[in-house]
Amino acid sequence: MTGKPELRRELIGIHNKLLACYGVQHWWPGETPFEIMVGAILTQSAAWGNVEKAITNLKSAGKLSPSAIRDMPMVDLAKMVYPSGYYNAKARKLKALAEWLGKYKDDLSRLDRSPTVDLRQELLEIYGVGPETSDAILLYVFKRPVFVIDAYTRRLFRRLGVEPPVDNYDGWQALFMDNLPHEFELFAEYHALIVKHGKDICRKSPQCTECCLSNECSGKPSATKPVHLGGPT
DNA sequence: GTCCCGCTTG
DNA sequence: CAAGCTGGAC
Numbered sequence: 654m655t656g657k658p659e660l661r662r663e664l665i666g667i668h669n670k671l672l673a674c675y676g677v678q679h680w681w682p683g684e685t686p687f688e689i690m691v692g693a694i695l696t697q698s699a700a701w702g703n704v705e706k707a708i709t710n711l712k713s714a715g716k717l718s719p720s721a722i723r724d725m726p727m728v729d730l731a732k733m734v735y736p737s738g739y740y741n742a743k744a745r746k747l748k749a750l751a752e753w754l755g756k757y758k759d760d761l762s763r764l765d766r767s768p769t770v771d772l773r774q775e776l777l778e779i780y781g782v783g784p785e786t787s788d789a790i791l792l793y794v795f796k797r798p799v800f801v802i803d804a805y806t807r808r809l810f811r812r813l814g815v816e817p818p819v820d821n822y823d824g825w826q827a828l829f830m831d832n833l834p835h836e837f838e839l840f841a842e843y844h845a846l847i848v849k850h851g852k853d854i855c856r857k858s859p860q861c862t863e864c865c866l867s868n869e870c871s872g873k874p875s876a877t878k879p880v881h882l883g884g885p886t
Numbered sequence: 887g888t889c890c891c892g893c894t895t896g
Numbered sequence: 897c898a899a900g901c902t903g904g905a906c
Contacts, residue, residue: 698903698904699893700893736892740890742891804901857899892901896898896900
């Protein structure tokens with residue numbers, strides 16, 4: 654946490670307003686660590702409701718475990734995750750995740766001994782695990798203080814007029830991690846609140862009249878959409 | 887930049 | 897009917 658005090662207070666202020674608006678979120682939905690990891694992969698560019706269907710399919714078939722997924726034919730796995738979209742790609746990703754866990758005898762406590770940077774590097778080497786999925790797993794499974802950046806985060810804070818100097822994943826992550834205390838509870842709750850807000854209010858087409866942040870928001874990108882002053886040609 | 891891809895919402 | 901959904905691989 655080395656950033657400017659002004660930005661630090663702004664980021665905390667946004668968190669507090671979201672918390673006051675929505676209350677504690679109790680994330681991540683998922684009853685076991687493995688279920689959280691599966692959810693993190695299946696939710697890539699997919700609505701959570703569809704992810705739940707896929708997870709329910711796995712659960713009711715008794716296949717929601719690393720070993721079951723390793724032993725299952727790819728085609729069967731693809732059918733089960735069908736509702737979450739990209740089913741062939743996601744079946745392959747789940748296989749890769751399960752194979753990786755197998756290297757540690759499916760024992761999360763072994764992995765939990767690794768420092769965060771090392772664990773993150775390992776996660777990134779798994780097929781289908783990129784920065785966001787990696788950080789979601791680090792945060793919600795391993796309880797590491799890592800700030801997760803997603804499309805909702807970028808959209809919300811751009812509209813609020815807060816942007817990092819470098820517009821990529823690491824740049825966004827540094828914006829938050831350089832300006833907030835590295836506390837698991839704070840990062841977990843903040844991300845959950847951003848998602849809640851992004852789904853319900855700060856959508857692509859924002860519901861600004863119902864937004865509890867409308868006072869501090871310029872609504873920039875959507876407000877700057879081209880206006881043809883001369884009217885249609 | 888393109889592809890992967892079904893389901894929900896407007 | 898189209899747009900959008902907690903991305904990542906190539």
